[in-house]
Amino acid sequence: MIKTVGAVLIIGTSTLIGFFCAQKFGERCQLLKLWLRILAIFQTEIYCQAQVLPEVFRRTALFIEDRYFANAFTWLASSLEFGSDQDFSEAWRRFLIETGVGVLTKNDLTVLNELGDYLGCTDRRDQLEKIVNCQAKLEQNLKTAENERSKRVGVYRYLGFAMGAVLVLWLL
Amino acid sequence: MERISLKMTINNQAGAASGKTGLAKDKWEEVVRFFPPELRQLLAKVPFNFRRKAVEIRLRLNQALELNCDDGASYISRDGLPVEEAAEAVVITHDEIKKTIQSITSGSLYALEEELIHGYLTLPGGHRVGFTGHALQESGRIRLIKNISSINFRIAKALKGIARPILPLLWKDGRFLKTLIISAPAAGKTTLLREIVREFSYGNSDLGIPGLHVGLVDERSEIAGSYQGVPQLDIGPRTDVLDGAPKKEGIYLLLRAMNPQIIATDEIGGEDDFQVIGDVINAGVSILATAHARSLAEAMLRPGLKRVLETGSVERLIALSNRMGTGTIESIKAGVSAAELLVKAIRPGGYYD
Numbered sequence: 001m002i003k004t005v006g007a008v009l010i011i012g013t014s015t016l017i018g019f020f021c022a023q024k025f026g027e028r029c030q031l032l033k034l035w036l037r038i039l040a041i042f043q044t045e046i047y048c049q050a051q052v053l054p055e056v057f058r059r060t061a062l063f064i065e066d067r068y069f070a071n072a073f074t075w076l077a078s079s080l081e082f083g084s085d086q087d088f089s090e091a092w093r094r095f096l097i098e099t100g101v102g103v104l105t106k107n108d109l110t111v112l113n114e115l116g117d118y119l120g121c122t123d124r125r126d127q128l129e130k131i132v133n134c135q136a137k138l139e140q141n142l143k144t145a146e147n148e149r150s151k152r153v154g155v156y157r158y159l160g161f162a163m164g165a166v167l168v169l170w171l172l
Numbered sequence: 173m174e175r176i177s178l179k180m181t182i183n184n185q186a187g188a189a190s191g192k193t194g195l196a197k198d199k200w201e202e203v204v205r206f207f208p209p210e211l212r213q214l215l216a217k218v219p220f221n222f223r224r225k226a227v228e229i230r231l232r233l234n235q236a237l238e239l240n241c242d243d244g245a246s247y248i249s250r251d252g253l254p255v256e257e258a259a260e261a262v263v264i265t266h267d268e269i270k271k272t273i274q275s276i277t278s279g280s281l282y283a284l285e286e287e288l289i290h291g292y293l294t295l296p297g298g299h300r301v302g303f304t305g306h307a308l309q310e311s312g313r314i315r316l317i318k319n320i321s322s323i324n325f326r327i328a329k330a331l332k333g334i335a336r337p338i339l340p341l342l343w344k345d346g347r348f349l350k351t352l353i354i355s356a357p358a359a360g361k362t363t364l365l366r367e368i369v370r371e372f373s374y375g376n377s378d379l380g381i382p383g384l385h386v387g388l389v390d391e392r393s394e395i396a397g398s399y400q401g402v403p404q405l406d407i408g409p410r411t412d413v414l415d416g417a418p419k420k421e422g423i424y425l426l427l428r429a430m431n432p433q434i435i436a437t438d439e440i441g442g443e444d445d446f447q448v449i450g451d452v453i454n455a456g457v458s459i460l461a462t463a464h465a466r467s468l469a470e471a472m473l474r475p476g477l478k479r480v481l482e483t484g485s486v487e488r489l490i491a492l493s494n495r496m497g498t499g500t501i502e503s504i505k506a507g508v509s510a511a512e513l514l515v516k517a518i519r520p521g522g523y524y525d
Contacts, residue, residue, distance in 0.1 A: 052280040080279045087271070088279045120279040123316050127282045 018160015
């Protein structure tokens, strides 16, 4: 009886670990999709409405459902308010670390960091070009991420279960 | 006959009209908060008497930090003290310019494209920031100023009460007299114009002046100090401000839309201004304007102004100078035609209505 319970526990745990690892791929895709939505909001707010960045970030916070992300955008907006001493590039990097590290890849973060270096510094036309450029890169990354997900999600889930089963057999 | 020549200075009147200490402190701090922390700490050490007189703070890349006061310019040393020699002053770095630009634009240069084309923007509090750098052209027009290398903070000062002594001279038979304020640059024209607008907008029961509807065309956001379309300076409860609009179109819009009793605007003197002012007068509306000219004789040398004066569009001509400090009212002349005004200008002594 104890052996059966132990075996179930081990297989269950290892299967769960496999599922968590597989979920990471899904999270990256979701986050990249969210970023593409955010960039679409930036396009409208910056190019069409010519809103200042704090207002753009505040409005973005209103439009996105992810509360953690929304709070991070509100913080970013406050870092750019009149009289704020915070350097925007630094604030942007911190924002990306808070919201993306562990989920996004180094390449994703580099693309978004580059956007932060340009955001707000040029005229509207140029801002639009930079955002579109960033969108194109992230779309490419999203395709890669989706390919990876379709390939690896099943593998990781199966691998989790298989590792558990192997461990149980070895213990028996 | 009433002698209407006055001698006074805006500064002297302002002292009596408002608490100098509070005003200087507030305005200085309003401006200084846009500076990077290092410069802000430095400017916090500037002696109070200099803050009170401060008109401009100028930042130039790799040059000394400059403070312009009513009575002259000086540099700011590393101790925050005004000094005469640039060598003793703190030097502005690229990083400080960059941070200042980021601060005044909220990190959003693109949102201020129009302002960047014109080379200035207005901050909360009505303060103006002018800048120069590398101009990008498109079809022969400036599209953007980038690589900004000079920033000039012009501290807005509302000197309430300075126009009060001259109000009786601008009001006759129940109407505001068409008035032109002339002076050399930086002699207080806009400040006086703003105060006249404010006084007539509030009205003055002691003088029997009811509050009038004033339409203000503020082409360069200088008079009302509007920030995002909202006046930052007190221009009275019955004043409608059209901010950032070209004078001609703005005046016609106000005439059509707002039914004003006075239309006020800054710096007339263009070739076709006489036509616009003529239309204002034909609509039964009084005009209050300013123009660059040291004297009536100089004004008559400028074709645009000459035509305004020749068409009898000016009933009161206020001449300002810096002789006894910014805003010294040299004279207020009365007349309905240029010839009459000119005779009065040439003849020394008092001017008669």
